[in-house]
Amino acid sequence: MVQNTQPRPRGRPRAYDRQQALAQARDAFWQAGFAATSMDDLSAATGMNRPSLYAAFGDKQQLYLELLERYIVAANQAIAVEFEQDQPLARTLTRFYRYALALYLPEEGPPRGCFLTGTAVSEAAANPQVREKLLTGLSGFTRALERRLRRARDEGEIEAQADPAALADIASAVLHSLAVRARAGDSRVALNATIKTAIGLICGSAQRRNARRASHA
Amino acid sequence: MVQNTQPRPRGRPRAYDRQQALAQARDAFWQAGFAATSMDDLSAATGMNRPSLYAAFGDKQQLYLELLERYIVAANQAIAVEFEQDQPLARTLTRFYRYALALYLPEEGPPRGCFLTGTAVSEAAANPQVREKLLTGLSGFTRALERRLRRARDEGEIEAQADPAALADIASAVLHSLAVRARAGDSRVALNATIKTAIGLICGSAQRRNARRASHA
DNA sequence: AGTGTTTTGTACCATATTGAACAATATTTA
DNA sequence: TAAATATTGTTCAATATGGTACAAAACACT
The missing domain is CATH 1.10.10.60 (Homeodomain-like)
Incomplete structure (x- = not known):
């Protein structure tokens, strides 16, 4: 040996x-x-x-940039694993948002939101390096969503005329909103309602009923 | 006199x-x-x-809280003025998002996003006063959107079964996303595409075609 | 044991930052 | 012109912060 x-x-x-x-x-x-x-x-x-x-x-900035990078890589890996699963789109998206929310609302301590939107966004205006990494991270998530939505369209899970890129924009927007609102102290119930609404809207008319009457806090 | x-x-x-x-x-x-x-x-x-x-x-914090308050009041007033207009929903939303984007992407200088999401979100986790004001501001915008969407439903602009609160959540999410992505340096073209997609999705099947094929950068 | 190597921990320096003290200044009122 | 008042601008003290120098400590190798 x-x-x-x-x-x-x-x-x-x-x-x-x-x-x-x-x-x-x-x-x-x-x-x-x-x-x-x-x-x-x-x-x-x-x-x-x-x-x-x-x-x-x-120094502090090097360490921070390294942490941003690691966070992005880890998130991309987790997303890739989840999106590779052979699960229905609605279920995948539910798990995707629930996983994010679990990260944003830790069991103990104040709500913290997303590491990127919670800490990098404020630095981004004055710090080009942070801005670049932030944009890379965010658009990476969006592209992953787009690939999954394209597959859903190709496999007939959503309407054939649906635009994966457009829907990915909306799906990403909901993620950004969850990140911001979680850190702002919005309630778990309200955030879960947004998730339900979003999934109903994205997954199309088959789920349209959910989109209309997701329970609100 | x-x-x-x-x-x-x-x-x-x-x-x-x-x-x-x-x-x-x-x-x-x-x-x-x-x-x-x-x-x-x-x-x-x-x-x-x-x-x-x-x-x-x-001190610094008092000044900052005062500025948050003024920003929120000014935004609410601008929104109220716009939403009171007797314009079609799609046009109102377009103007709403375009106005926000103009604020987020100044002519000169780096992109700055929204004052709330760009500066208050990062402080919110550690500072309860900021967190409270931030949540108040964000949910105020959402409520204004909800009122406008309720009117749109009552006046037959969108389907009668549509849920104004649910749609307002999505409309808000898009605003949050624009705020974050603008500060992250995303392109004006991409942000405008998201706006088009969102309005198509929110305004319903009459505009459904736009939702599917909004141009992407 | 002794030597070389890497990390630790203390100490230190220069600068940044907050916050206030206080005299100088510009105005109104008597 | 003198007094009262409110703001300005300088100065100062105390602390916070970023960053480094250097001796002590803990290990491997010989």
Whole structure:
């Protein structure tokens, strides 16, 4: 059997776990936003001291951009897995929005919305790097939705004349709205009602009844 | 004729115009966000020195909350004026979204999106006062849309079985999406396509053709 | 044990930021 | 012209923040 244990690195071992520290830094940014989170906050959140933070992740902006990238990649992977499933469109979209909402409304603590819309949007106007990553992330989600809707159209799940790109725009808009409204403190009931309405509208006349009378809080 | 000139106040006259200073402070926040805007930035933007800023508007948060309030009131007034017009729903919605987009994409300078979603959303998770005002503002817009859609239904502009609250949710979602995507740097063409799609979808089967084939960038 | 290597943790510096104190200034009123 | 009043502009203190230098610590290798 091949030796699969890596040779341990030379010097003093790290006192932190890189993945865990990144997640903790992300949560700190997620709560307070980029500008309002200081290196001291990040130090406290990760348990690392500042020199270690700089050595491991560069300065605050580098770390933040890295976290944006990771969030986008993870979201795209989760979406890809879900959209590859051989499930009805309505069910897939329901799971898609429910998964997002679970992320936006954690069990404990204040509602936080989406990491991208909750923290990157405010920086985007003044910071081109953040703006670029944000747009890349958002349009990636939209394209994934469009591919799934195209498949739904090709397989006869929605009307043959439906425009996948147009419907993906609406489906994305609902996601953006959930992200904003969740962080704004809107109720879970109201957000779920929006999800129901959106799915009814997107999935077409077969589901039109739901679109008309989704329960509202 | 009654004397309508106010008696001038006692001491040294103000060197600034209050309304103008508020607008300049708002634009500073709008560009960089709340946390990234310092009192010095506000001082530079308004031309006032910091002691005058404190005397006139209180601390940074007080000033910001005041600006949120004014933005919400102004938007509600503009919406009320527009929605009172005796115009077809599709035309009203078109003007509504175009007006928003003009605000989000100024002629000069980087795209800025909506003042609420662009600056208040990031603060909302950690700041209950901002969160409350944000939710109030957003749900006010949604209610105005709902009233207009109810009128459209009652007057036969859209199907009698349509649910105004549900459609208002979608119409709001599109507004939120425009706000986010504009600040993220998405193209004017793409945003206009989303507007067309949304209006086609909301206004129902009479406009269904537009919903299917709105041009995409 | 001793040496080299990497990380940690303390200490430090320069600057940014908030907030207020206070004298100077510009105006109205007596 | 003098007094009262309100704002301006300078100055200052206290703290926050970003970023780094450097010695101590913890490991691998010889």
